[in-house]
Amino acid sequence: MQIAENLVVTPDAPDRHLTREQIAVELQAHGLKPTTQRVRIAEMLLSAPVHMTADQILAALRRSGERISKATVYNTLKSLAQHRLVRQIHLDPQRCVYDSTRAPHHHFHDTETGELMDIAPGDIEFSRFPRLPEGMEAEAVDVVIRLRRRREANSGD
Numbered sequence: 001m002q003i004a005e006n007l008v009v010t011p012d013a014p015d016r017h018l019t020r021e022q023i024a025v026e027l028q029a030h031g032l033k034p035t036t037q038r039v040r041i042a043e044m045l046l047s048a049p050v051h052m053t054a055d056q057i058l059a060a061l062r063r064s065g066e067r068i069s070k071a072t073v074y075n076t077l078k079s080l081a082q083h084r085l086v087r088q089i090h091l092d093p094q095r096c097v098y099d100s101t102r103a104p105h106h107h108f109h110d111t112e113t114g115e116l117m118d119i120a121p122g123d124i125e126f127s128r129f130p131r132l133p134e135g136m137e138a139e140a141v142d143v144v145i146r147l148r149r150r151r152e153a154n155s156g157d
Contacts, residue, residue, distance in 0.1 A: 018046050030083040037068055041076045045086050045100040051116040053097055089116070091144065106143035119145070 018026065023042050024034035032038060044050075044057045052060075058073045077098055081088040087099040091109055097116055099107075106119040124143055132138060 017048055018043075023047070026085065030085055032079060032083055032085075037066075037072055038076050038079075040066060040068070041073060042080060042085065045080070045098055049101050049118075051089070051097045051099050053095065057098075089142070089144065091116075104140070107145070109144050109146050111146050111148050119143070 020039060020043055023046050024039050026046065027034040027038060027042060040061060041057060044060060045052060054070075054073050054077055057077070058068070058070055061068050061073070077086070077088075080086045081098065084102065087102060089097045089099055089107065091097060095114075099116075101118060104121050106121065106124055108117040108119060109115075110117075126141075129138075
């Protein structure tokens with residue numbers, strides 16, 4: 001289901017409507033001090049399953065009357081990702097999206113609208129996995145399938 005500004009609520013994700021207090025506890029449990037600004041930024045992502053860019057989070061916070069710097073938003077998102085409270089998805093060199101669904105899953109990315117949709121991990125199968133370099137182990141596999149509207153062969157353009 002799509003909501004404002006290409007923010008996508010993930011219908012198949014577990015219903016995790018965390019309160020502000022629960023978010024503060026979650027931050028502390030992951031080794032982060034739950035400052036007012038950290039809690040507000042985390043609340044944008046953790047109160048419901050969403051995919052958001054840093055700029056979308058910053059704009060939403062400012063619309064709600066928060067006085068917060070861009071650097072604070074970016075630094076907080078970096079910390080949330082490092083502490084595995086959100087997943088950081090690099091869609092291209094200029095665009096990074098933060099995903100509040102921490103369980104392993106993959107994504108469809110509509111390159112025309114920017115919409116990101118979850119794919120359940122069981123919906124993708126690998127028949128072969130490459131040999132890993134010596135001394136390395138796989139930490140995660142993230143698949144992003146980029147989509148666009150099918151162009152008609154006889155569109156007359």
